Amino acid sequence: MTSHLLGSNCENDFSTGALDDLRCLVTGEIIAEVRPLEDDECLPDVPASLSFVKKSRVAKSSITYVAGFMARKVLKSTRNCQNCQNVLLYSDGNVELDVIEARQCQNNNLVKPGSYLCFATNQSSSRLFYLIPRLCHRNNLFAMLKQVILKEVNFTVLNCADHKHIGDLVATLPIRCILYYWCKSVNKILVGKDVKFVKYLSCETNKN
Ligand SMILES: [Zn+2]
Structure with missing residues (x-):
């Protein structure tokens, strides 16, 4: 029991x-x-086109929101180290802030992430949404995803002289967030609460 x-x-x-x-x-x-679910060590190829996937303004703003959440977590762990702040929060002014600004209110301390952190989070999330459904049956999924992401996206540029683990930590956070989101989404489908999926099923049933 x-x-x-x-x-x-x-x-x-x-x-x-x-x-x-x-x-x-x-x-x-x-x-x-x-x-283990399955012993298979070979890593999948990731299509190069994933680097150029166009995202809507809402999707970009949502990724910025997640990147801001990650920056906040990382800076907390470094006690707001000034060098880490410079690296994680430096912006060229090209970051979509709509979601952060819409949710900004007194005392909620939302962090506005920098350009490179948003870029790395965006590149990483495109690959994770492609890889997770294809690898979800494999053993040590987290380690496998991390290996692919570190090979595909450069996180070491986010390290500061005093905190050389920051790039690795930043690479880890989107994997956790997206895996959690993916598990919740699949669970919603399995219990019949995903409205889009239920609608799709009823359309398919009506066709037959
Ligand atoms: Zn630092």
């Missing part, structure tokens, strides 16, 4: 059910006794 509530998608579920790997999936931890 498990100690968690049934049907709760508990990340501490170490039973032998289908959700065993949820925690490893989102955190990248390797937990003893959690069985």
Whole structure:
């Protein structure tokens, strides 16, 4: 018998059910006794065209919002180091701030991320949305995604002289955020609460 509530998608579920790997999936931890889903070490090719995917203004603003959240988390961990602030928040004025400005209100301290941080988050997210559905059945998904992202996108330029781990940390955060978002989206489909998917299914059923 498990100690968690049934049907709760508990990340501490170490039973032998289908959700065993949820925690490893989102955190990248390797937990003893959690069985691998599949041993396949080869990494997938990522199409070069992903670097040039056009995004709507809303999508760009949303990515800026996520990048701002990451900057805030990282700067908190470096106690607002001035060098890290310079690297993470320097903007050429080309950052879409619509979502941040719409959500800005007194005392919420939303951070406006810099140009390179937004660029790296954007490039990383395009690849993650392509890769996750194709690799979700593979063992050590988090480590595999990180390996591909670090190969494809240069995060080392975000390191400061005193905090040489910042690039690595920044590379990690979108993987966690997007994996979590992806799991929630799939779960919504599985429980029949994804309105678009339900509509699509009813259209397909009516056709037959
Ligand atoms: Zn620093």
